[in-house]
Amino acid sequence: MGVVETNLSDLLNKPKVTLAALRNARRIRLRRRDDEDLVLTTAARAEQDSTVLGATTRMFVEMMRTPEGRTLVLDVLPATFPWVRYLPAHDVRDFSVELVGALGAAADLDSTAAVAQLITEWRHTAEVHADPELYAALTTDSDEDHGPG
Structure with a gap:
């Protein structure tokens, strides 16, 4: 259960x-x-989860140090994060690099908050790319104020 x-x-x-x-x-x-x-x-289960997450993260980060690993990650990203299909190719590469960096730091800090935030931010970027009207509104030069930023 x-x-x-x-x-x-x-x-x-x-x-x-x-x-x-x-x-x-x-x-x-x-x-x-x-x-x-x-x-x-239980504390034992929490430690097991942390150990598994840390080992998986370290393995993933090391894999990304090789050209074959980077290619594999770019191949599996659409299955893992279906919304990356809406990102331009250079953004998919940027996302994969940032994800690896955030995962490595998360393992050292024993905190996944930054990884979750990064995924959320990239998902929102994909949402903008998926909506032509929103993309046009946000990328067209105008004097209109779109809020803080």
């Missing part, structure tokens, strides 16, 4: 019963009414 979902109040009111679910599940998703949900797991 992967993730068990329950309310945070269940953990507070019936902690033994709620925590017993971790025997059969990797995580418990604690739904909160007025805030972001929480995820609860």
